[in-house]
Amino acid sequence: SAVISQKPSRDICQRGTSLTIQCQVDSQVTMMFWYRQQPGQSLTLIATANQGSEATYESGFVIDKFPISRPNLTFSTLTVSNMSPEDSSIYLCSARTYRVSLDTEAFFGQGTRLTVV
Amino acid sequence: QKEVEQNSGPLSVPEGAIASLNCTYSDRVSQSFFWYRQYSGKSPELIMSIYSNGDKEDGRFTAQLNKASQYVSLLIRDSQPSDSATYLCAVNVMTNAGGTSYGKLTFGQGTILTVHP
Numbered sequence: 001s002a003v004i005s006q007k008p009s010r011d012i013c014q015r016g017t018s019l020t021i022q023c024q025v026d027s028q029v030t031m032m033f034w035y036r037q038q039p040g041q042s043l044t045l046i047a048t049a050n051q052g053s054e055a056t057y058e059s060g061f062v063i064d065k066f067p068i069s070r071p072n073l074t075f076s077t078l079t080v081s082n083m084s085p086e087d088s089s090i091y092l093c094s095a096r097t098y099r100v101s102l103d104t105e106a107f108f109g110q111g112t113r114l115t116v117v
Numbered sequence: 118q119k120e121v122e123q124n125s126g127p128l129s130v131p132e133g134a135i136a137s138l139n140c141t142y143s144d145r146v147s148q149s150f151f152w153y154r155q156y157s158g159k160s161p162e163l164i165m166s167i168y169s170n171g172d173k174e175d176g177r178f179t180a181q182l183n184k185a186s187q188y189v190s191l192l193i194r195d196s197q198p199s200d201s202a203t204y205l206c207a208v209n210v211m212t213n214a215g216g217t218s219y220g221k222l223t224f225g226q227g228t229i230l231t232v233h234p
Contacts, residue, residue: 031219042205043161043224048214056214092160098219105151106207106222108160 002027002095006109013083013116020079021112023093028073033094033106043092049076083116120144121208123225132234136193140206140225143187149209149220150182150189154202155227161205165191196232203227
């Protein structure tokens, strides 16, 4: 298993500003994923971060709005840029390591509860 | 059709009963399936993974997989009030980005389970 430390756990931000969320994993992992979870909703994948290459974004999410870094195998950041109240949500980072024959489970950070005012 | 669809909730069962959670998926080639539990205000935690057709038991939990019917379920025996949570079905979907193949999890919308004393 992997332990993921995510920070900040919550923040209240002014519209128009940016917030960077950090995720630190206690072991090397292949892929890291960033999700958004609106209240009462399921998890929506924002992007996948692979070390050494640009992040891959899902439909509806763009790099200018959600730039991601993945400088090494244990760390990633997600920035929510030029925030508006619609960005208020919980942001979760996740990590997976892949075995040869099986796809492993994903582990999650504690989440960042973002409120934009 | 949604990629991963769970039975609509919320589901309410009495303590000691069996709770049955169902999930269907659209990607025929998916090979890995996961059930996560999410308590309110917390991040998802893995309960079960299943890769082969049939049943897999772990304590009070049994996951069932039928790839031909594209169906996966979770049974919780002897339900306890502490089982009250949202249960998320996740299906591994293979994708390719920048020449790298990897699996990403697609989540269902979740089923809210309440176990009442």
